[in-house]
Amino acid sequence: MVAIANSRQAILDRLKSIPIEQPPAPVVDPQRLVRYDDPLAKFTEVLSFVGGQVHVVERPQQVSEILGQFPAFRDAQQVASSAPEILTGNIDLNKVADPHLLAYLDWAIIPGRFAVAENGAIWVRPTGPIERAMLFLTQHLVIVVPKTELIEHMHEAYRRLGQDGVGTSGPEFGIFISGPSKTADIEQSLVIGAHGCRTLQVFLIDDSSGPAVATDGGDGLAGTTPDRPVAGDSAGRI
Amino acid sequence: MSVALFVPCYIDQFYPDVAVATLELLERQGLEVVFPKEQTCCGQPMANTGCAAQAEPVARRFVELFSEFDQIVCPSGSCAAMVRHHYAEYFSPDDQRFRKVRESTFELCEFLTDVVGVQSLGTRFPHRVSVHPSCHGLRELRLAPSSETRFAGGRDKLRELLALVEGVTWAEPQRSDECCGFGGTFAVNEADVSVAMGRDRIADHLAAGSEVIVAGDMSCLMHLNGLIRRAGQPLGVMHIAQVLMGRPLSGAIRPSVAVPGLAVGE
Amino acid sequence: MTTTSQLPILLSGSGKLGHADADDQRPHRDHPTMARDFVANVQRTHWHDGALWFVRNKRDAQASSIPEWEYLREQASAIKQEAIAKLADFLEQFEANATRLGAVVHWAADAEQHNEIVHEILRQRGIGKLVKSKSMLTEECHLNGYLERRGIEVVDTDLGERIVQLRQETPSHIVLPAIHLKKEEVGETFHTHLGTDAGASDPQYLTEAARGHLRGKFLAGEAGLTGVNFAIAQTGGIVVCTNEGNADLGAVLPPVHIASMGLEKIIPRLEDLAVFTRLLARSATGQPITTYTSHFHGPRDAASELHIVIVDNGRSTIRESDTFRAALGCIRCGACMNTCPVFRRSGGHSYGATVPGPIGSVLNPASDDARHKSLPYACSLCGSCTDVCPVKIPLHHQLLAWRKEFGKRGLLSVGKTLPMRAASFVFRHPALYRLGGRLARIAMRTLPRVFFVNRLNTWSRDRELPTAPADSFSQWYAKNRGPK
Structure with missing residues (x-):
């Protein structure tokens, strides 16, 4: 293991011995990015395309009403919820000490922070390892997101993650989820339900007090790292 | 000049x-x-x-x-x-x-x-043609947008010129710009793959109802024509210059026929 | 290695890299030989070609749905170039941040060290069962065999990887590991190993069987190993992209998570992920994004461990070459394989290397030039790979550059150099060129066909030669447009 002990320095020394001049990559120019006339329609289209289901509801109570229409939900033995204000499960997550105990979980419901129109992804930030394990062990997953928290694309998404202090405030896990788990490893035949959830239900809850869609000012992206040049006209046309 | x-x-x-x-x-x-x-x-x-x-x-x-x-x-x-x-x-x-x-x-x-800036040619080629965009013309010289980047737009110079020839109609292979498999010495270094590529390319043009494959590079056509003639398939090959000059369809396969003054026999 | 490189290409500096154990000592056959076996089965070749072309079409549909696609490719290329240029700084920044978050960062100079580090982590904790998600790096290091020989059960949990593992094969594609197999073959494998019904080949049924089988493995796993798609210098986090959810199950159930990454996986900033998450899945499988894009910042709690193993294994050598450096920007999407007309018709295994296809043909000769010297020629130079690459690696130009590098290193066979020496001589002597051409055409027109169509002539085995005209163009020109 002596050789391994020296590897760090040896690798860094070797990399440093060959200096390469390269300017920082230009900041993404927000003017060049896609805009959607109807982000909700785009989100619904894309999430459906990847096998998820979107429900836009006005009241939180509608979530359990709609889920009640699924036989798999009515027949569920184990339901866990980390959104008790919307739905209470029959498993108290606070009392689950080991994620393995969720092995037979049928349904799980969790809040999502925001949803992304371009790819149907929802950012989910579980509060701890049990909630995190729940996301992948459950047979069916439900994510609830305020309808106001719908953004257009991933540039906006990562700007928000930066604002939220992802990675700078301490250890954490966060994930974009876009659809139920899937595979096409056998002859490129798409099969929904690989190792994770078999179905994904996304509820966008319309809180009428807020604006319909969260949008950014045009300069939101450019302002994040002022030390880098902004790619504007000089980036050249494609 | x-x-x-x-x-x-x-x-x-x-x-x-x-x-x-x-x-x-x-x-x-x-x-x-x-x-x-x-x-x-x-x-x-x-x-x-x-x-x-x-x-x-x-x-x-x-x-x-x-x-x-x-x-x-x-x-x-x-x-x-x-x-x-x-x-x-x-x-x-x-x-x-x-x-x-x-x-x-x-x-x-x-x-x-x-x-x-050619505007007219005054020639006629009354045949159903399919274009083979030879790879180097396509992706090194950008004579047309490649299928990988087509959505970004761009002119298609071969088709613009062919459209000036009276009587040209189009046949469209399913794969617009798949390589024919010539690739210079690739054709002999990797003969098996090269031949498989060529045969697939020909089948695509035939299925599209083409009478003649037109390309800007005769090397691709030499390879394709070698396969076509061995298999006895009903498909011609012609360089775009020949089509633009309105040469008869057989000209590509038997260069002797078309050109006055060019003594070729067989 | 025999090298006479005059360029500042130092690719010969590290000797033979990459293979930690004796896994890879099978007799090596070159690409045309391996491809011949594959392409001989015409039906199967068409099926393989069609499966990958289907993925290529899905990629086109997704790429065209983003008006700024080409702009994103330029951005991705610029970010990767920046990361590679300042790699040492970003790695140190990453290490400091990851350590601050509670992860343990290890450094491995080569495959052997990577395997030793992983084994040592497992051995010290008495771990005997490892669940693994897709990691081409561990394939490159031949980790599975290394650990199995030391008594550790290694279960690949990606469906495609599990299939090839049960069949004792290697992945034939970096994203679609079992793309070379028909569902009937998978059915037989599962019947033997998982007890599925004999003759059953329905993908839904087989996937369900694998789900049940692997759930058990996940729950019994004592450590989980994942690859890394992106490592963020700014935050010390790692990002893993999957569709199946296997990486997350492996990382969340056992108390130990090991993440293996090539040192080129570094990106400078969190916001750079916007560019890459938009490009990766669209390029790879034609999806808008992978189902799961997981961001790990530190271990999941105080009772758990996150080990990040940073591996060089020849990468720093590639960085030193102006010609090949850009290849380190590869995000392993596999788009170049799906679009490559040679890959589609010769199969991934014909490349005889962990990473096949155009990017593999660029990377592999850097670790062993003599062994992989046929790969840069397994290419018609069509350039489609370069046009699909989401980070704009000039793949086909790099393949051409390798051929020249082989020439400089004296690695070309006489069969390649002799005809080119002769041709070069002829082309420098126009009178000789004209005379030679004339004699050749006369020979072609007068000698019996057997002189040209025989087993020694690779061209005419399947192809007719062109019909030789009596006059060349220059002869025609002299007669018809002669000197004025």
């Missing part, structure tokens, strides 16, 4: 009518064209094999021979791309003659559309 005709070696030896058609096309546009007699090859076969030491003197010779002309026109995207994109390693960046040759070497179709 002096325009030099740069004829790839295999066209010179095996497909003289392609060069004749190219010459006639340019002359019809009122250009005075000369064919420098001492030309041989651009050096691409050596370069693509990895024999840079063998390619270099051939490239140097080429530049020496052609540097006196204002424009150099070549009926091959592959050979034109060799000069434009792959000669730099054999010359100093400030070599004026090299820079001049690099900047004034054109593939035939781009020369006709971009430099000459």
Whole structure:
């Protein structure tokens, strides 16, 4: 293991011995990015395309009403919820000490922070390892997101993650989820339900007090790292 | 203005009518064209094999021979791309003659559309054609947008020119720009894969109802025609210069038939 | 290694890299030989070609749905170039941040060290069962065999990887590991190993069987190993992209998570992920994004461990070459394989390397030039790979550059160099060229066909030669446009 002990320095020394001049990559120019006339329609289209289901509801109570229409939900033995204000499960997550105990979980419901129109992804930030394990062990997953928290694309998404202090405030896990788990490893035949959830239900809850869609000012992206040049006209046309 | 005709070696030896058609096309546009007699090859076969030491003197010779002309026109995207994109390693960046040759070497179709700005041809080719966009013309010279980047837009210079010929109708293979599998020495180094690629390409053009595959590079067509003739398939191949000159359909397969004054027999 | 490189290409500096154990000592056959076996089965070749072309079409549909696609490719290329240029700084920044978050960062100079580090982590904790998600790096290091020989059960949990593992094969594609197999073959494998019904080949049924089988493995796993798609210098986090959810199950159930990454996986900033998450899945499988894009910042709690193993294994050598450096920007999407007309018709295994296809043909000769010297020639130089690459690696130009590098290193066979020496001589002597051409055409027109169509002529085995005209163009020109 002596050789391994020296590897760090040896690798860094070797990399440093060959200096390469390269300017920082230009900041993404927000003017060049896609805009959607109807982000909700785009989100619904894309999430459906990847096998998820979107429900836009006005009241939180509608979530359990709609889920009640699924036989798999009515027949569920184990339901866990980390959104008790919307739905209470029959498993108290606070009392689950080991994620393995969720092995037979049928349904799980969790809040999502925001949803992304371009790819149907929802950012989910579980509060701890049990909630995190729940996301992948459950047979069916439900994510609830305020309808106001719908953004257009991933540039906006990562700007928000930066604002939220992802990675700078301490250890954490966060994930974009876009659809139920899937595979096409056998002859490129798409099969929904690989190792994770078999179905994904996304509820966008319309809180009428807020604006319909969260949008950014045009300069939101450019302002994040002022030390880098902004790619504007000089980036050249494609 | 002096325009030099740069004829790839295999066209010179095996497909003289392609060069004749190219010459006639340019002359019809009122250009005075000369064919420098001492030309041989651009050096691409050596370069693509990895024999840079063998390619270099051939490239140097080429530049020496052609540097006196204002424009150099070549009926091959592959050979034109060799000069434009792959000669730099054999010359100093400030070599004026090299820079001049690099900047004034054109593939035939781009020369006709971009430099000459051809508006009409006055020729007729009453056949259903399918285009094979040869890879180097497509992705090195960007004679048309490739299928990988098509959504970004761009002109299709071969089709623009073919559209000027009366009677041309189109057949569209499912894969618009799949490689034919020629690839220079690839055709013999990887003969099995090369042949499989060629056969698939031909099947696609046949299924599209094409009478004749038209391309800007005769090398792709030499490979495809070799397969077509071995299999006895009902499909012709023609260089775009021949179609633009309205040569009869059989001209591509039997170069002897089409050209008055060109003694070819069999 | 025999090298006479005059360029500042130092690719010969590290000797033979990459293979930590004796896994890879099978007799090596070159690409044309391996491809011949594959392409001989015409039906199967068409099926393989069609499966990958289907993925390529899905990629086109997704790429065209983003108006700024080409702009994103330029951005991705610029970010990767920046990361590679300042790699040491970003790695140190990453290490400091990851350590701050509670992860343990290890450094491995080569495959052997990577395997030793992973084994040592497992051994010290008495771990005997490892669940693994897709990691081409561990394939490159031949980790599975290394650990199995030391008594550790290694279960690949990606469905495609599990299939090839049960069949004792290697992945034939970096994203679609079992793309070379028909569902009937998978059915037989599962019948033997998982007890599925004999003759069953329905993908839904087989996937369900694998789900049940692997659930058990996940729950029993004592450590989980994942690859890394992106490592963020700014935050010390790692990002893993999957569709199946296997990486997350492996990382969340056992108390130990090991993440293996090539040192080129570094990206400078969190916001750079916007560009890459938009490009990766669209390029790879034609999806808008992978189902799961997981961001790990530190271990999941105080009772758990996150080990990040940073591996060089020849990468720093590639960085030193101006010609090949850009290849380190590869994000392993596999788009170049799906689009490559040679890959589609020769199969991934014909490349005889962990990473096949165009990017593999660029990377592999850097670790062993003599062994992989046929790969840069397994290419018609069509350039489609370069046009699909989401980070704009000039793949086909790099393949051409390798051929020249082989020429300089004296690695070309006489069969390649001799004809080119002869051709070069002829092309420098125009009178000889004209005479030679004339004699050849006369020979072609007068000698019996057997002189040209025979087993020694690779061209004419399946193809007719062109019909030789009596006059070349230059002869025609002399007669018709002669000197004025």
